[in-house]
Amino acid sequence: MLSKVAVVLNDHLAMFEFGVVCEVFGLDRSSDGLPLFDFRVCGAEPGKPLVSSSPGIRVTPEYGLEELRDADLVAIPAFPIYSYTDKPFDQRVVDAVRDASERGATVLTVCSGAFLAGAAGLLDGRKCTTHWRYVDLLAEKFPQATVDPDVLFVDEGNLITSAGTAAGIDASLHLVRRELGSSVANAIARRMVVPPQRDGGQRQFIERPVVDCDSDSLSETLHWMGEHLELPHTVEALAARTAMSTRTFARRFAAETGTTPVKWLTGQRILLAKQLLEDTDLDLESLAHRCGFGSGALLRHHFQRVVGIAPAEYRRRFGVRVS
Structure with a gap:
C-alpha cells in the first residue's frame, strides 16, 4: 500500500x-x-x-x-x-x-x-x-x-x-x-x-557523436565513411582503403572504436536519419537512400531497433514543419 x-x-x-x-x-x-x-x-x-x-x-x-x-x-x-x-x-x-x-x-x-x-x-x-x-x-x-x-x-x-x-x-x-x-x-x-x-x-533523445579515434589511418577512413554514408561499404573495401588486411582492419577498428565497422556505419546512418527526419520533409524512401539503408523497410527496421520508435513517430515528435 x-x-x-x-x-x-x-x-x-x-x-x-x-x-x-x-x-x-x-x-x-x-x-x-x-x-x-x-x-x-x-x-x-x-x-x-x-x-x-x-x-x-x-x-x-x-x-x-x-x-x-x-x-x-x-x-x-x-x-x-x-x-x-x-x-x-x-x-x-x-x-x-x-x-x-x-x-x-x-x-x-x-x-x-x-x-x-x-x-x-x-x-x-x-x-x-x-x-x-x-x-x-x-x-x-x-x-x-x-x-x-x-x-x-x-x-x-x-x-x-x-x-x-x-x-x-x-x-x-x-x-x-x-x-x-x-x-x-x-x-x-x-x-x-x-x-x-x-x-x-x-x-530517442540520445545523440551519439562520432567516436574519437587516435589512429591517423582509421581517423581518415572514419571521416570518409561519415561523408559517404549513402554508399555501400564492405569491410574488404574499407580495409583496402586503409592498406590493411581485412582481419587487421576489423581488429584495429574494434580496438579504436569499441564496435564493428557494420555497427558503426549503422549508428552513423541512424544519426543522419534522425537529423533528416527533424529538419526535412523527405519521404521515407528518399531519406533511406540518402542515409545508405537502400529501402524504407530497412530504415524502419534499424531505426526501430536502435531508437525504440518508428521513423514516422520520431518525425511527429521532433520534426519541424518545413515550408
Whole structure:
C-alpha cells in the first residue's frame, strides 16, 4: 500500500524533478475521489533553506529525516551533478535512505537522484538507470550495478530509478499504477495533462557523436565513411582503403572504436536519419537512400531497433514543419 511519501532533499536540488514528485504525490485530489498521500518534504536539518538549481529560489524542508522511518515511499529528486562530484552526500541522508529501504520502504529516484541511492548501497547487483548524460558516470561510480541507458525507468520492486527530468513522471505514474491501480494513475495523469504511459525509451533523445579515434589511418577512413554514408561499404573495401588486411582492419577498428565497422556505419546512418527526419520533409524512401539503408523497410527496421520508435513517430515528435 502507498500511504506515506517522504521526499528527501540533499543540499542542492533540481526544481523540476522536485516538482514532479510534489505534483504526483503531494497535491490533494481527494475531491476527485483520489487517495490523499501523507506527503512530507524532509532534510537533515528541517527549517534550513537548501539551495536550488534555479536562480533566486531556496527550498526549506519542513520535516526531518526521522519521517523516513515509517514512509511507504522515499522519493529522491535530482540535483546538479556537479554538487555530487564536488563533495560527498550528507552521510545522515545516506544512512536515512539506507535504513528506510531496509525497513521495507520503496525508493524512487528521479534523474541524478540515482547517485544518492547508489551511495546508500541500493544499486548493487540491480538494474537501474539515470539521465543519458550520466549513465557512464553512474556505471563508473557503482560498478556492481547494471545501468540501462535506453529506458525511461527501471522497476526493481522496492527500487525504481528513472531517466532524465520528465521520465520521473513516467516512473511516478508507473508506481501509482502498480500500487493503486490504473484508474488512479490515469486520473492523476489526466489532471497533469500528460499521457498515462509513454512508449519508447530515452534512446530517442540520445545523440551519439562520432567516436574519437587516435589512429591517423582509421581517423581518415572514419571521416570518409561519415561523408559517404549513402554508399555501400564492405569491410574488404574499407580495409583496402586503409592498406590493411581485412582481419587487421576489423581488429584495429574494434580496438579504436569499441564496435564493428557494420555497427558503426549503422549508428552513423541512424544519426543522419534522425537529423533528416527533424529538419526535412523527405519521404521515407528518399531519406533511406540518402542515409545508405537502400529501402524504407530497412530504415524502419534499424531505426526501430536502435531508437525504440518508428521513423514516422520520431518525425511527429521532433520534426519541424518545413515550408
